[in-house]
Amino acid sequence: MGSLGGRDSQSYGRFMKAALIDPRDQTSQVDDPTYRVYFWAGDGAAKEEWELAETDLSEILAWIPTRSDGRPHSLWAVTSIGADVTLIRLEGMDLDAGVRVWPAWAQEVRR
Numbered sequence: 001m002g003s004l005g006g007r008d009s010q011s012y013g014r015f016m017k018a019a020l021i022d023p024r025d026q027t028s029q030v031d032d033p034t035y036r037v038y039f040w041a042g043d044g045a046a047k048e049e050w051e052l053a054e055t056d057l058s059e060i061l062a063w064i065p066t067r068s069d070g071r072p073h074s075l076w077a078v079t080s081i082g083a084d085v086t087l088i089r090l091e092g093m094d095l096d097a098g099v100r101v102w103p104a105w106a107q108e109v110r111r
Helices: 057-068
Strands: 007-010 016-019 034-042 047-052 073-083 084-091
Touching: 007 073, 034 057, 057 073
Parallel strands: none
Antiparallel strands: 007 016, 034 047, 034 073, 073 084
């Protein structure tokens, strides 16, 4: 199958790239992921942090506006190997990191 930039790839919008894949390269999957949501105050300083489990992404996306009070937020999937915790950005940006490290397609999100 294709790889990004190959014959079977396509671009959408400003940044998104889509490509057909061969699912046989998958070695594992997580069927009950944990998520984290971070809400920031308007100045980007104060932060409210939540960990969410036993839920689907659609429920989290519906929950965010009930807690955000219009504050910007970021949404992350959590993966752990031993004591190491890795966050995978799903939406928004890490306001702690600063604008220089955000991917070009990352946006401040308010719901």
